[in-house]
Amino acid sequence: MIMTDKMIYIHIPFCDSKCFYCNFCSSIYSEKIKEKYFLKLVEEIKLNKNKNANISSIYIGGGTPSSIDQKYIKKIIKQINENFNVLKNAEITIEVNPCSISENKFLQYKKLGINRISFGVQSLNNKCLKIIGRTHTKKQAINAIKLAKKCGFSNINTDVLIGIPNQNYYKLKNTIKRLIKLKVQHISCYMLINEKGTKLTNIINNKKVKIISEDKCVKYYNNIFKYLKKYGYNRYEISNFAKKNYECKHNIGYWQLKEYYGFGLSAHSYVDGSRYANTCNIQEYLNNEFGYNKEKLSCLEKVEEMIMLSLRTVYGVDVKALNGLGYDVINEKKYEIDFLVKNKFITYENDTIKICEDKFGVTNQIILKLLP
Ligand SMILES: C[S@@+](CC[C@H](N)C(=O)[O-])C[C@H]1O[C@@H](n2cnc3c(N)ncnc32)[C@H](O)[C@@H]1O
Ligand code: SF4
Known part of the structure; x- marks a missing residue:
């Protein structure tokens, strides 16, 4: 098991x-x-x-x-x-x-x-x-x-x-x-x-x-x-x-996209590959409306989440993991990656893209350049 x-x-x-x-x-x-x-x-x-x-x-x-x-x-x-x-x-x-x-x-x-x-x-x-x-x-x-x-x-x-x-x-x-x-x-x-x-x-x-x-x-x-x-x-x-x-x-x-249960008003869950959220309305919650809007994440959504969440961390994003989800970021964003590496916004080493230490202030702009 x-x-x-x-x-x-x-x-x-x-x-x-x-x-x-x-x-x-x-x-x-x-x-x-x-x-x-x-x-x-x-x-x-x-x-x-x-x-x-x-x-x-x-x-x-x-x-x-x-x-x-x-x-x-x-x-x-x-x-x-x-x-x-x-x-x-x-x-x-x-x-x-x-x-x-x-x-x-x-x-x-x-x-x-x-x-x-x-x-x-x-x-x-x-x-x-x-x-x-x-x-x-x-x-x-x-x-x-x-x-x-x-x-x-x-x-x-x-x-x-x-x-x-x-x-x-x-x-x-x-x-x-x-x-x-x-x-x-x-x-x-x-x-x-x-x-x-x-x-x-x-x-x-x-x-x-x-x-x-x-x-x-x-x-x-x-x-x-x-x-x-x-x-x-x-x-x-x-x-x-x-x-x-x-x-x-x-x-x-x-x-790292680990799965989690979210219990209570407005709580979000990610279980068995599906994301769902509880209502934000207390009366609805008290009436047993748990976990509505259940939807399985598509590969594209997983890629987007992985890039958006991992690049905010010092651990960076694993290029192989993105490949596994069908997104060849290195080839598809070749021009952007070359530009960002050359101008010291990111590093690309050991199959990992990381944001440079002094560029965390512009994380959102960098993420936008690398999304599919
Ligand atoms: C949900 S609160 C929980 C902590 C506890 N309720 C408290 O405020 O003492 C978690 C944190 O979110 C941050 N936060 C809440 N509203 C924010 C906002 N509009 N912008 C940025 N951070 C916010 C605050 O730093 C807060 O401590
Ligand atoms: S109102 Fe918001 S920030 Fe203030 S104590 Fe409550 S949850 Fe925390």
Whole structure:
């Protein structure tokens, strides 16, 4: 019998407040809805029972998983263990917000086998935090990280945003400097996307804040990359920096097209070569509408995904794997590849195309040139 290595993503769509920039599937719901939600989530997990699936990573994301009572997290992990074969060394991550965490919660998470904490920090500048509607302060974030360490967590990520209105390089660097001093093992740096329909767009349109130009953001990003490198944080993907051996297995799994189950509102799955997504409407989800829009990926779609995901990483894209899917990139994009290699945008060695270290700022433009 073939044992397959898969991953599980659990979506917790609850937050205590809505940040101004966020358009993730998350909202503020009553306790009654939360209870109903977890009953459905358990049902969905049971429906997909597969004891032959070796689970190498579980990612509990959101929303804000730390905003809910830990009894729900316990329930979900128990169900996953009962319905799948969770590997002993599986990476188990939970996303937490500095406002909604406590010593008791951390200790419970530890007991449940959670071994990686991902903090939504965004910034350690109180003015920046306020502009984007975060409800925690710099001090709360620092104390929460210290608490996680005190409770025995030694694999900690912190999310940081680049391009917060009114941010400057000095404020950004100070945030990173403090996180390095706190010895977190992993830092994700995301360029702030100004999502349509969010409160932030409104604030920007009303010219109430100073926006940071794209060019400036790329400059900040390149400087932060060098700064993190100096302190031993390696960039393994465009937005992700980690100390050696602390790269996130779950992230890497996505980029390597590993299969995964996604349970919960808006969660996506990629199982047995098919991709499908759950509804984003909570009432529909509570009415049992799991996994609609099932579609098998065509070879062309796999090629596109492989190029788009792999080129964002330092591991690059495997030309032989693309050939196996029927795309001879070396011949079909001969002119583009010659140009990109000659101008030091990419390297092509050992059947692998990689983006040059100083060209990650233009990854999207390079990807467009290599797509079929
Ligand atoms: C879904 S959130 C989960 C973390 C947790 N909810 C929190 O915010 O504390 C994951 C991360 O996505 C990033 N994110 C959310 N909205 C974004 C946006 N508009 N642009 C860039 N990054 C964003 C933030 O850095 C956030 O920490
Ligand atoms: S950024 Fe995180 S805490 Fe803020 S609304 Fe989005 S999911 Fe919730």
